[in-house]
Amino acid sequence: MLSIMAAVLIALAPSGPPPTAAQAPAVPAQVVLAPAVPAAASALFPVLVDGKWGYIDGAGKVVIPPRFEQAAPFSEGLAAVQDGEVSGYVDAAGKRALVPSQPPAGVLHRPFSSGLAAIRVESLHGYIDRKGKLAIPARYTTANDFTNGYAMACDATGCGYLDPAGRGAVGYGFMGSAPVSEGVACVTLAMGMGHQRVELRRLDGSTVPGLWEGCGKLSEGLVAVRFGGKWGYVDGRGQVVIQREFARAGDFDGGLAPVTVAGGRCGYIEKSGRLAIEARFRSCQRFSEGLARVDLAVDPSDAEQVAFIDRAGKVVVAGEQATPPFDAAEEFVNGLAAVGVGGPPHLAGSGTLLGYVDRTGRYVWKPTN
Numbered sequence: 001m002l003s004i005m006a007a008v009l010i011a012l013a014p015s016g017p018p019p020t021a022a023q024a025p026a027v028p029a030q031v032v033l034a035p036a037v038p039a040a041a042s043a044l045f046p047v048l049v050d051g052k053w054g055y056i057d058g059a060g061k062v063v064i065p066p067r068f069e070q071a072a073p074f075s076e077g078l079a080a081v082q083d084g085e086v087s088g089y090v091d092a093a094g095k096r097a098l099v100p101s102q103p104p105a106g107v108l109h110r111p112f113s114s115g116l117a118a119i120r121v122e123s124l125h126g127y128i129d130r131k132g133k134l135a136i137p138a139r140y141t142t143a144n145d146f147t148n149g150y151a152m153a154c155d156a157t158g159c160g161y162l163d164p165a166g167r168g169a170v171g172y173g174f175m176g177s178a179p180v181s182e183g184v185a186c187v188t189l190a191m192g193m194g195h196q197r198v199e200l201r202r203l204d205g206s207t208v209p210g211l212w213e214g215c216g217k218l219s220e221g222l223v224a225v226r227f228g229g230k231w232g233y234v235d236g237r238g239q240v241v242i243q244r245e246f247a248r249a250g251d252f253d254g255g256l257a258p259v260t261v262a263g264g265r266c267g268y269i270e271k272s273g274r275l276a277i278e279a280r281f282r283s284c285q286r287f288s289e290g291l292a293r294v295d296l297a298v299d300p301s302d303a304e305q306v307a308f309i310d311r312a313g314k315v316v317v318a319g320e321q322a323t324p325p326f327d328a329a330e331e332f333v334n335g336l337a338a339v340g341v342g343g344p345p346h347l348a349g350s351g352t353l354l355g356y357v358d359r360t361g362r363y364v365w366k367p368t369n
Contacts (some may be wrong), residue, residue, distance in 0.1 A: 043334050044079070044092060045356055046071045048369050054082070057092070058335050060356070060364035064094035075111035078130070082108060100132050105143075113146035114164045118253065120227050125153070127166075136166040148177035150203075161185065171205035178217055184208065184236060186215035186223070209238035217251050222271060224249035224257070231259070233273075242273040253287040256311060266294070268313070271352070272366065277313035288331035291316065291359060303327070307362075308337070317361035324367060341367040 011163075013109040044055040044063055054066030055074075070082035078097055087109060088099035100109060105120040110124035116127040116135055124137030140153040150161045150169060160172025161180060170180065174187040183203050190197040198215050199207035200223065214226035222233045222241055232244030248260035256268040256276060267279030282295040282304075296305035296315070306329050308317040319326040319339065326339035330346075336356045338345040353367030 017309055038290070044074050045334075045336060045338070045365075046073060046079070047356075047365055048354050051369070055079070056356070056365055058164070058364070063092070064090070064149065068255050070108050072108050072276070074110060075113060076115070076130075079105075080108040080111060098130065098132050102128075110145055114149055114151075116146055116164055118143040118145060118151070127151075135164075136162065144179075148181060150180040150185075152177050152179075159187075169203050169205075170201045178215070181217040181219060182236070183216040184223070186217065193363070208234075208236065210234065216249065216334075219251040219257075220255065220271070222252055222257075224251070233257075242269070250284075250286050254290070254311060256287055256292075258284040258286055258292070277309070277311075285331060287311065288333070289335070289359075290330050291337075293329055293331055293337075306339075308332075315357070317357060322357065322361060322363065326357075326367065328352075329357075332359065336364060339367070 043058050047056050047066065049066040049173040052066035053068040053071035054062060055064040055071070057063050068081040068083050069300060072080040081088065081090050083096070086096075086099060087104050089097050089109065091097040096154035096268070098118055098250060102121055102332070105118050105125060110118040115129055117184050118125055119128050119138065121138035124138040125140045125143035126134055126192055127136040127143065127175055129135040135287060140155050143153040145152050146164065150163060152159055153162050158173040159176060160168050161170040163169055167286035170187070174189055175191060177185050177187040179185070180203070185201050186198055187201050188196055188198050196213055198212050199210065200215060200218070202208065212225040212227045216224035221235055223236075224231050225234050227244060228242035231246040231249035232240065233242035233249065235241050241327055246259040247264070250258040252271065255270055257267050258266055259279070260266045261279045265279040266281045266284040267275050268284065270276045282297045285292055286292040291308040291310060294309055296307050296318070297303065299300060304327060305325060306317050306319040308329070310316050321331065324341060326341050328344040329342035330338045336358060339355050340348065341353040342354070343350070345352065345354050348369060351369070355363055355367035355369050356365040357363055
């Protein structure tokens with residue numbers, strides 16, 4: 001979300017293509033070195049060995065030997081890497097597949113999603129396709145990655161959503177938003193001085209009845225909304241399904257959603273609002289692949305005790321019981337969870353050791369850096 005010091009209300013324009021800024025200078029031809037290898041890459045995971053990045057498969061076997069200065073996870077068969085002085089993408093065989101002519105929009109090039117990746121042309125952003133061709137012109141001040149087929153992009157007038165053809169959806173003129181989910185997006189109309197105003201928009205630009213202070217993503221037909229400092233849930237029509245009574249609330253997955261109750265402890269509710277897993281955790285995250293990351297620490301001053309529970313609330317993976325113990329973890333993706341020793345996994349390379357565990361807590365790759 002954008003940080004705004006004074007409250008402001010952005011006038012909403014009719015649904016249509018997001019407003020355009022001045023066109024960026026012409027982009028030189030892209031460099032395509034090899035066709036991308038489809039699929040399979042989704043089961044590869046970046047690892048760091050003696051300061052170099054490579055990739056392993058789900059069994060912990062090295063598939064692409066560590067040789068990169070930087071490396072991101074695979075997405076749609078390609079992974080962004082820094083290979084010496086060259087910033088580009090490799091395929092699942094480790095072969096260089098694409099070197100965009102533009103510089104990276106961040107430390108590395110952005111991941112492909114819906115066949116497109118955000119790029120930067122001088123001070124503006126657009127999107128390239130898998131051949132490196134500029135598919136959506138660079139005319140936005142910011143451009144997010146595509147999620148569920150839509151991406152938020154902003155210019156000086158405001159923010160809106162794009163489909164992969166560059167057409168507008170949901171409407172535009174708002175200040176920020178969450179990704180589109182189940183055909184609905186939470187958009188921010190105004191924020192500042194500790195307050196914000198949000199609403200839910202459908203893909204056709206129509207509004208779900210209701211104005212709130214915060215909202216999450218529509219998941220399994222329900223979306224968390226905040227009003228008066230309390231969170232509850234409404235359905236895709238804006239009808240209240242679970243009354244506002246929680247200090248925090250997350251997205252549903254498999255019929256369960258994390259909530260924080262009075263007193264600050266976290267548990268999981270069913271779609272009826274009944275607490276299905278006792279609120280006994282200091283923090284808890286949404287379920288992913290049947291497991292959810294929680295913090296077992298009791299006192300606020302205690303160090304985090306990261307663990308994973310199943311849908312019955314049973315602890316099935318505990319960081320402190322692993323050898324070596326890990327003190328941070330990300331959610332499970334493709335059967336593995338990235339774990340960190342000495343810090344969160346995304347800080348690997350800055351003193352944090354990066355490893356991977358399976359659903360039983362067994363290391364398939366012991367922490368390295």
